Amino acid sequence: MKLRRLRENNEIPTSSMSDIAFLLIVFFMLTAVFTSTQGLRFKYPEDDPTNTNIQPEEAVHIRIDGEGQFVVDKVAMTLEELGGYIKSKMDQNPEKPVIIQTMPQVPYFAMIDVFDLLKQLDVQNVSIPTKTEIERWKQFGVF
C-alpha cells in the first residue's frame, strides 16, 4: 500500500490584513473632527479702576453700529474707508491706540472683521473695552 501524505499548506492568510488596516485608516480619517486652534489674540492691561488717565483725543474711536456700518471719530464710514483712515493714522503714529466699541445687537463677526482689519494694518494698540469699562469711561466724558 502506498501512503501518500497530503501536503498541508501551513500559511496564515494575511493578505486581507492590509485591507482591514487601510479600511480602519479611512474610517478614522473620515470621522476625524477638525477643530480650529487659531484665532486673534489680545492682551488686556492690568485692570485698575482708579486709573482715570484716559486721553480720548489721542485714540481713534471706532463704533460698530451694524454690519458694514461704522462711525469712526464721529464720521460714518464703510469698511474700506475705515481701512484707509486707519492706515493714514498709523503712518503718522504707529503707536496710536484704536478703540473698538461694538453696539450690543451687532453680530459678533462684524467686530471680528474690524479687529482682523486692524491686525492686518499692524495696529499695535487695539483696545476692546467691555461694557463696565465703557460705563466707567462715560463718567469721564470719553464717550
Added chain:
Amino acid sequence: MQLRSKTKVQKTVIPTASMSDIAFLLIIFFMLTTSFSPERTSVQLPESIIRAEVTDQASIIAISEDGTIMFTSGEEPAYELAGPGELGQLTEEIIGLVAEKEFVIKADRNVPYQMVDSVLDALRSNGARNIGLLTRPEPKNAATVQ
C-alpha cells in the same frame, strides 16, 4: 522535437506581507498625533485673515448661536454654564492658580455682540489678561482690504 520550453513558467507573487505592517504603523502614528479637544460644541466661527496659534492649555468658552455658554478649563470635558456670572467665579479660581492663563472665546459668528461682551467683562473684571478669539480662515476668493 521538443515542444515544451525547458524553463518553467514562474509564479508571479507580489510580496504584500509588509503592507499591513505599514498600514498599522500609519494607524498608530495618526492615533498618537491626534490631539483631543475637550470642547466640541459645533459653532460657525467668524472668518479672519490674521490668525495666530491659540495655546493648547487655554480655557475655552464656547458661545453657541442660541446663547448657551459652555466652559472648560482645558482639562475636563466642557459643561454648560448658567450665565456669565458663574464664569466670573470660575475665572477668579483659575487666575488664582495660573495668573497668565489664556482664555479662548469660541463664539458663533452670528451671536449678538452683547453675549461676547458680557463674557469678556466677566473675564476681564476677574483678572484674566490673555484672551484669544477663535476664528476660521477666510475663504480664498474673499476680497482683502489692505
